Amino acid sequence: MTNAIASVSLSGTLEDKIRAAAAAGFDEIEIFDVDFLASPLSARETRTLIGDLGLTCSLYQPFRDLEGMPDPLRARAFDRLRQKFDVMAELGCDRLLLCSNCSPLASDDRPRIVADLREVGEIAADRGLLVGYEALAWATHVWDHRVAWDIVREVDHPHFGLLLDSFHSLARAVPNESIREIDPAKIVYVQLADAPVLDMNRLYWSRHFRNLPGQGGFDVEGYVTELTRIGYTGPLSLEIFNDRFRSTSAALVARDGVRSLNALRDAAARNLGQPTRMPGKAEILGVEFVEFAVAPEDRTALEQTIAAMGFACAGRHRSKQVTLWRCGTTNLVLNFADDGFARAYRLTHGTAICAIGLVVRNSAAAIRRAEALGGKTEVTDIPSMPAIRGVGGSLVYVLDHGSAEAIWASEFDLVPVEPAGEGAIEGFDHLAVAVHNDEFLSWQLYWRALFDVQVQEAQDVIDPNGLVVSQAIQNASGTFRLTMNATDARDALSSRFLSQTFGAGFQHLAFHAGDLPALARAVRARGLGCLPIPANYQDDARARFGLSPAESATLRELDILVDEDARGNRYRQFYSRAFNKSFFFEFVERSGYEGYGAPNAPIRLAAQSRYRVEPLP
Ligand SMILES: O=C(O)c1ccc(O)c(O)c1
Numbered sequence: 001m002t003n004a005i006a007s008v009s010l011s012g013t014l015e016d017k018i019r020a021a022a023a024a025g026f027d028e029i030e031i032f033d034v035d036f037l038a039s040p041l042s043a044r045e046t047r048t049l050i051g052d053l054g055l056t057c058s059l060y061q062p063f064r065d066l067e068g069m070p071d072p073l074r075a076r077a078f079d080r081l082r083q084k085f086d087v088m089a090e091l092g093c094d095r096l097l098l099c100s101n102c103s104p105l106a107s108d109d110r111p112r113i114v115a116d117l118r119e120v121g122e123i124a125a126d127r128g129l130l131v132g133y134e135a136l137a138w139a140t141h142v143w144d145h146r147v148a149w150d151i152v153r154e155v156d157h158p159h160f161g162l163l164l165d166s167f168h169s170l171a172r173a174v175p176n177e178s179i180r181e182i183d184p185a186k187i188v189y190v191q192l193a194d195a196p197v198l199d200m201n202r203l204y205w206s207r208h209f210r211n212l213p214g215q216g217g218f219d220v221e222g223y224v225t226e227l228t229r230i231g232y233t234g235p236l237s238l239e240i241f242n243d244r245f246r247s248t249s250a251a252l253v254a255r256d257g258v259r260s261l262n263a264l265r266d267a268a269a270r271n272l273g274q275p276t277r278m279p280g281k282a283e284i285l286g287v288e289f290v291e292f293a294v295a296p297e298d299r300t301a302l303e304q305t306i307a308a309m310g311f312a313c314a315g316r317h318r319s320k321q322v323t324l325w326r327c328g329t330t331n332l333v334l335n336f337a338d339d340g341f342a343r344a345y346r347l348t349h350g351t352a353i354c355a356i357g358l359v360v361r362n363s364a365a366a367i368r369r370a371e372a373l374g375g376k377t378e379v380t381d382i383p384s385m386p387a388i389r390g391v392g393g394s395l396v397y398v399l400d401h402g403s404a405e406a407i408w409a410s411e412f413d414l415v416p417v418e419p420a421g422e423g424a425i426e427g428f429d430h431l432a433v434a435v436h437n438d439e440f441l442s443w444q445l446y447w448r449a450l451f452d453v454q455v456q457e458a459q460d461v462i463d464p465n466g467l468v469v470s471q472a473i474q475n476a477s478g479t480f481r482l483t484m485n486a487t488d489a490r491d492a493l494s495s496r497f498l499s500q501t502f503g504a505g506f507q508h509l510a511f512h513a514g515d516l517p518a519l520a521r522a523v524r525a526r527g528l529g530c531l532p533i534p535a536n537y538q539d540d541a542r543a544r545f546g547l548s549p550a551e552s553a554t555l556r557e558l559d560i561l562v563d564e565d566a567r568g569n570r571y572r573q574f575y576s577r578a579f580n581k582s583f584f585f586e587f588v589e590r591s592g593y594e595g596y597g598a599p600n601a602p603i604r605l606a607a608q609s610r611y612r613v614e615p616l617p
């Protein structure tokens with residue numbers, strides 16, 4: 001099995017695309033017709049470049065609108081076919097993709113279609129080439145791979161076979177089990193793409209929104225599992241038409257492409273009980289700590305803030321300028337070191353969350369999987385706590401279950417702290433990251449390929465200055481929750497965060513509590529500045545959720561927002577003011593509610609925008 005990518009998936013000139021594919025470690029590249037037509041390189045020169053970089057050209061594509069055409073278009077299509085075959089001979093490429101006909105002139109007469117395609121097979125046989133027939137989801141007649149497979153069987157020619165593309169099959173909701181009916185020897189090639197589940201014209205959906213397997217909502221894993229089950233061992237090729245990929249780094253998309261394919265092969269092998277080359281997705285058990293890199297001038301203010309939230313200093317690091325703050329079993333680490341990683345982090349991002357510590361089922365296996373999938377891993381000062389590079393250059397430490405207390409005790413001079421009282425923070429609820437739009441899919445793939453997490457449907461959130469897309473990623477038990485936000489709107493809060501903090505990072509940290517009003521009262525009494533929520537919102541919430549006068553008065557007094565899911569599970573939340581106009585804290589109470597209060601996000605963002613710093617004229 002080889003890994004391939006279509007040139008259309010990558011940005012730049014044909015030469016850029018070939019170089020990026022080779023550098024990322026692909027075995028093969030598909031040349032997209034227009035990429036070749038637009039290139040000043042001849043077929044021979046292209047072949048030499050591909051070969052010199054250690055790649056092969058596994059497919060030329062697409063060839064369109066051939067079968068069932070009336071004359072003279074039919075004769076012209078066959079002339080064009082011969083010309084493409086000439087180019088392929090020069091390119092050293094032996095497979096052509098033929099799309100099912102999309103012309104309104106295409107005949108649905110099966111014997112004619114079969115006769116035309118058999119003739120294609122004959123011409124291909126003369127030249128020693130193979131043609132793969134692909135059912136496009138929007139074709140005039142043949143838009144289902146089951147129909148294309150029937151036709152391939154009827155054509156019954158050794159130089160004519162089937163080409164499968166997961167986008168077309170899954171956009172048409174063709175069941176993956178239908179692949180079991182296909183003879184793997186007749187599959188000429190397989191293209192893979194994922195996509196967000198959208199209700200959209202299929203051509204537009206395909207040409208603009210495809211993404212890498214592991215970035216969308218299709219069951220591409222099931223697709224590849226069925227292909228593996230029937231014994232298909234040919235190339236798996238990424239064919240991603242995506243507006244964002246066209247304008248982003250080819251190197252990034254190519255690297256993510258290899259990660260995506262290797263994670264997919266691993267998942268398929270696991271589903272079939274076959275041997276695998278890497279440990280499975282790391283199971284996250286919980287968040288052990290969140291670490292801040294703290295600039296000296298921010299130290300007092302940050303300590304006052306977290307003290308107001310109910311944290312107390314529980315220890316000093318034995319050798320570094322690092323302190324541990326605790327509230328019950330919730331740990332914050334403040335790193336003031338003037339060397340090493342935390343210093344480098346704060347010099348670029350300012351005082352910020354620079355690392356998180358995740359408890360996983362097996363930390364060594366988590367590191368091996370990250371490395372197998374191209375992740376950057378770090379050996380840290382604490383050998384039992386290795387790390388994986390995360391967004392914005394942050395670190396994701398991985399710890400084994402039960403190892404944390406020993407690490408705290410050996411690294412820190414611990415001092416006893418008062419047990420957390422009534423209405424205290426009881427744990428981390430979620431982390432929110434802001435990323436550039438260009439990196440949004442890349443970081444989604446990172447979490448989904450390395451860790452055993454699921455995604456929720458992406459939410460559109462209205463910021464007063466533009467639309468923000470928010471994607472929740474979490475584990476099955478809800479002990480790890482992350483939301484990822486990105487926008488093209490230059491002035492939205494998450495964009496301002498990105499420009500002020502020099503790139504992607506953790507923008508807010510949410511804690512959960514069992515008694516949110518009690519927590520809200522306690523943090524206010526200790527001086528935490530909270531985000532005011534308008535009375536208009538509270539008037540609506542009272543009526544909408546049928547709140548009692550007393551409950552409504554409490555939410556109003558404490559600036560608490562509320563949401564309810566379809567089953568009546570409640571979510572209550574309030575926010576701190578931002579620290580240094582940068583990151584902020586959220587406090588939530590949830591019972592059976594799985595979301596993040598998305599309907600309240602516009603209220604919160606509008607409240608936050610009232611505190612924004614106007615740019616200098
Ligand atoms: O959008 C298209 O026309 C197109 C072309 C070639 C393909 O392989 C495909 O899946 C779609």
Ligand SMILES: [Mg+2]
Pocket residue numbers: 134165191239
């Ligand atoms: Mg295709």
